[in-house]
Structures are given as C-alpha cells and as structure tokens.
Amino acid sequence: MYDYLIQGATIVDGLGGQPYTGDIAIKAGKIAELGQVSGDAKEIIDADGAYATPGWVDVHTHYDGQVSWDDTIDPSFSHGVTSIVMGNCGVGFAPCRPGHEKQMIELMEGVEDIPGTALYEGIEWGNWETFGEFIDYLGTKEYTLDVGTQVPHSAVRYYVMGERSLKHEDATSDDLSAMANIVAEGMRAGAVGFSTSRTAGHRSVLGDAIPGTYAEKEELVAIASAMGKGVFQAVPAGVVGDIVVEKWTTEQEVELFTEVARASGRPCTFTLAQNGNRPDQWRNCLDLVEQANAQGVSITPQIATRPIGFVTSLKSYHMFQRRxxxxxxxxxxxxxxxxxxxxxxxxxxxxxxxxxxxxxxxxxxxxxxxxxxxxxxxxxxxxxxxxxxxxxxxxxxxxxxxxx
Ligand SMILES: [Zn+2]
Structure with missing residues (x-):
C-alpha cells in the first residue's frame, strides 16, 4: 500500500526527455514507482491535465519580509517551487540594530516593489538583531517549502558603518574586519551565501544607491574570504541597461567577480540579462565567464529565461499616473x-x-x-x-x- 498515488499526470522528469503521461506512487516520502503503477494507496490524486515535475528551486527571491507573515510562501509554492533562496541583491532585514528597522525597510522598498507599510506591520521585528538570531527565528517557523537565506551586504554595511554607508564612504580596515566577522558568523549560523548589489538601479526609496553598491574590490575580497562556505551572489553594474548611470560596465564587473572568486575560493554567481542598449554585452560576459571557468575559477551567471517585465495597467504603475x-x-x-x-x-x-x-x-x-x-x-x-x-x-x- 502506497501513501499517495498520483494518477495520469503529464510527467516532466527533468532529465531532458519528452513529457509523458503516467502515475507516481509515493511511500514514506519517496517516489516508489513511476510510469504505469498498479497497487492501492491511502490517497489517490487525479492529476489528469496537470504537470508533475521535480520541485523547482528558486535561487533569486525576496521573501525576507514575507517569511514573517506567510507560512505558505505564495505565489512560489502554488507554482511548484519547493526551495527558495532569499537575501538576494544585498537587501534583507538582518543584521538590524533596534531602532534601525526604518532604514532597512527604506532599502528594500526601493529595490523591490514591496510597500513599506506591509514591511512595518507584517515583519515580526524585535525577534532578532544578529544574522544568527534571524536564522534561529526562521527555525521557529514551519513553511510549505525549504527556505535558505544569504547575508545581505547592505544590511551588514549599514550595521557596521551607519550613516557612512549611506554616503558610500570607503570601508576602513576596522570596518572590513567587522563586516567580515558578521558575514562569517552568518555563514556559520546557516546562511547559504552572501549577496551584494552593484547597480545604481537598486535604490532606496530616498533615491540613492543602496549601501555596498560602490564597494571596492578589497571589501568584497575581505568578506568573500571570510565566508568559508556558500556562494557569493552579485547583481553587476550595467545589468539593467542604460536607464541609470553606472560606474562600471558589466564586463568590468565579471572581471571583478573573477578576481573575488579567485582570491577567496568562493563560487560566484551573478545576474545576467539582455541589455537593449548594448546588444553584445551578454556575449562578452559569457566569454569572460568561460575564460574564468577554464582557469578553474567558479563563476556562474544566472540568466532569466525571459526579460525583466512589468505589468502596467490603470490599476498599477502606468505612464500617465503622475499627470x-x-x-x-x-x-x-x-x-x-x-x-x-x-x-x-x-x-x-x-x-x-x-x-x-x-x-x-x-x-x-x-x-x-x-x-x-x-x-x-x-x-x-x-x-x-x-x-x-x-x-x-x-x-x-x-x-x-x-x-x-
Ligand atoms: Zn533581486
């Protein structure tokens, strides 16, 4: 007797072959039989007309606030995602000193379209200050899917450098060791990586680039070298196209990540997208990635299968909304x-x-x-x-x- 029998699903097994119609039998949390299954089950699910696929892993999400108020983690869960990674693009809510919640919200609200009021009221502030405490807090929750988090650069830089981080001052050697220690502690507590954003397109609601955007190589190497495990995630300058003035090209950024990965031994992953103003940018970047990997440095671009998109309508943002x-x-x-x-x-x-x-x-x-x-x-x-x-x-x- 199986625990579950999923019948008549269109099965896409993730191995690259053609989809086929079949049954899936599950016993003790594992797939026991696949294809034409005979035998009974405690629960039979009619999946005619539905796809059955391996669980999706979404490595780029911003559920950092939502994990406070939503155990379901939708819409990801309803779309078949079974593991998410948050804390991307250098933004998140830990570490955070008591009284600095507002600053963390201002950073997230401008980078991601999440209303500040939802973050003020929805997040269970006060349950953590350090990154380790934040992970402990996540551990008290039960979610429909697996949740992993990265240590976000902006939060760490603000925690250590305060107002100086908002003015994009260079980190002193004391700042560097403090940031490296915090990230190392976060990694030991269970973070899956460290994230940073380097595009001026990621701005706080106040309009300025978020802390860490213009961090020098020394800072990235110091932090990456302290991690000990996990991935170094970055959003490079230039990746959102020519809508903002950037300090570096994306090609220069890939060279920088290569140096950070080489110096620290950490695998680096970064966002790569089509830039309409520089149509060959992505090809140049892929060439650089290939060269780096051939030299034994681990660099992996994250390429979206469709461009960044917005739904515009009279009920959302539209071009006449400020007339x-x-x-x-x-x-x-x-x-x-x-x-x-x-x-x-x-x-x-x-x-x-x-x-x-x-x-x-x-x-x-x-x-x-x-x-x-x-x-x-x-x-x-x-x-x-x-x-x-x-x-x-x-x-x-x-x-x-x-x-x-
Ligand atoms: Zn992001």
Whole structure:
C-alpha cells in the first residue's frame, strides 16, 4: 500500500526527455514507482491535465519580509517551487540594530516593489538583531517549502558603518574586519551565501544607491574570504541597461567577480540579462565567464529565461499616473474614473499635462518616467494570454498604425 498515488499526470522528469503521461506512487516520502503503477494507496490524486515535475528551486527571491507573515510562501509554492533562496541583491532585514528597522525597510522598498507599510506591520521585528538570531527565528517557523537565506551586504554595511554607508564612504580596515566577522558568523549560523548589489538601479526609496553598491574590490575580497562556505551572489553594474548611470560596465564587473572568486575560493554567481542598449554585452560576459571557468575559477551567471517585465495597467504603475489631470481623477472610484478617462477633453488634457514627480525619488512609482520609452517593448495582455506575441504587435506599433 502506497501513501499517495498520483494518477495520469503529464510527467516532466527533468532529465531532458519528452513529457509523458503516467502515475507516481509515493511511500514514506519517496517516489516508489513511476510510469504505469498498479497497487492501492491511502490517497489517490487525479492529476489528469496537470504537470508533475521535480520541485523547482528558486535561487533569486525576496521573501525576507514575507517569511514573517506567510507560512505558505505564495505565489512560489502554488507554482511548484519547493526551495527558495532569499537575501538576494544585498537587501534583507538582518543584521538590524533596534531602532534601525526604518532604514532597512527604506532599502528594500526601493529595490523591490514591496510597500513599506506591509514591511512595518507584517515583519515580526524585535525577534532578532544578529544574522544568527534571524536564522534561529526562521527555525521557529514551519513553511510549505525549504527556505535558505544569504547575508545581505547592505544590511551588514549599514550595521557596521551607519550613516557612512549611506554616503558610500570607503570601508576602513576596522570596518572590513567587522563586516567580515558578521558575514562569517552568518555563514556559520546557516546562511547559504552572501549577496551584494552593484547597480545604481537598486535604490532606496530616498533615491540613492543602496549601501555596498560602490564597494571596492578589497571589501568584497575581505568578506568573500571570510565566508568559508556558500556562494557569493552579485547583481553587476550595467545589468539593467542604460536607464541609470553606472560606474562600471558589466564586463568590468565579471572581471571583478573573477578576481573575488579567485582570491577567496568562493563560487560566484551573478545576474545576467539582455541589455537593449548594448546588444553584445551578454556575449562578452559569457566569454569572460568561460575564460574564468577554464582557469578553474567558479563563476556562474544566472540568466532569466525571459526579460525583466512589468505589468502596467490603470490599476498599477502606468505612464500617465503622475499627470496633473490624472492625479485629480485617481481619487474617484475606479468605474467612475474610467468614465472620465474616456472623455476626449480629459485625454487631451492628460497628454499635454506636466508630470508631478512622487515625493520620494526612489519609490517604484517613479517607473512612470521610463514606461513611455518602453512602448516598443510593451504588448497588450488579453485572455487567453499570448506569451509569444509577434514583435509588430507592440503598443508603439499599434499606436502608430492607429495614427496616435
Ligand atoms: Zn533581486
């Protein structure tokens, strides 16, 4: 008698072969039989029309706040993810001195689109100060999936250097040893790595690059060398394209990571994406990665299978959201606002209006300024969703065809 029998699933076993329809029998937490299974089970699950795959491991998440209030860890769990790694991009909530919660929230809120109010109210502040205490806190929880975390550079730099970290001052030798000790302690407590962000595109809600963005090689080597185990994760400068002014190119960054990995012996992994302004950047980076690996240095790019995307609509961020006329109408109930927006004189007013910038230069609402530029890469979403639209179906082309 099996514990579970999953019947008639489309099985994608992760070995690279074609999907096939079959059954999966589970006993004592392990797959006991696969394919055409006979025999009974305590629970039979009809999986006709569903996929059965190995659990997904998502190594780049930002659940650092959500782990306080959500044991399910959705939407990852509902999409078949069974292990997540958080503490990416140099941001997280430990270590954190009592009274510094606000600063940690300001850093996360600008990097990730997570409202500050949710982080103030949802996080169980006060249960930790050090990274080890944070891991102990996670240990008191039960989640639907496995949770791993990295020690975030911004939090460590702010913990050690305070205001000086916000001004991007170079670390003194005392700062370096303090940061290295904190990271080493975090690793011993169970962290799976250390993370840092080097793109000026990652800004706090106050509008400035987050602590650690401009850290010198010496600092990265000192920290990486103290880790003893785990991965060194980084988001390089230049990876978000030319929307921000960067200090280094992504190619220079890959060379830097190679030096950090060589000096410390830690494997390094970094985000690599297509840069529309420099179409060959990713090829250059992959060449550098290949050379480094051929020399025995472990560098692994993390490549998303689709570009960074935003869903824009009247219910989220959009390119007219800071126009004076729109701001007045946005106070109305949604249906009433739509009636107003359909009026030709209102449309004309919005098109000629000036933008009123948000109060804080680093909040996500500032996206409005870049969205107009993105029109040639923007596509309408209709149901059922077409995930591979024709290039000519973009918003700019549709508008041009309609004479708009
Ligand atoms: Zn990230």
């Amino acid at each position: 004076e006329t729109y701001l007045k109408l946005s106070q109305l109930p949604f249906d009433q606002m739509l009636v107003e927006l359909r009026k030709p004189e209102i449309k004309a007013a919005i098109l000629t209006d000036k933008d009123v910038p948000p109060d804080q230069p680093g909040v996500m609402a500032n996206l409005y300024a870049g969205l107009g530029m993105m029109a040639p890469a923007m596509f309408p979403i209709n149901l059922p969703i077409n995930y591979e639209p024709e290039p000519g179906g973009n918003i700019a082309a549709l508008a041009a065809a309609a004479g708009q």
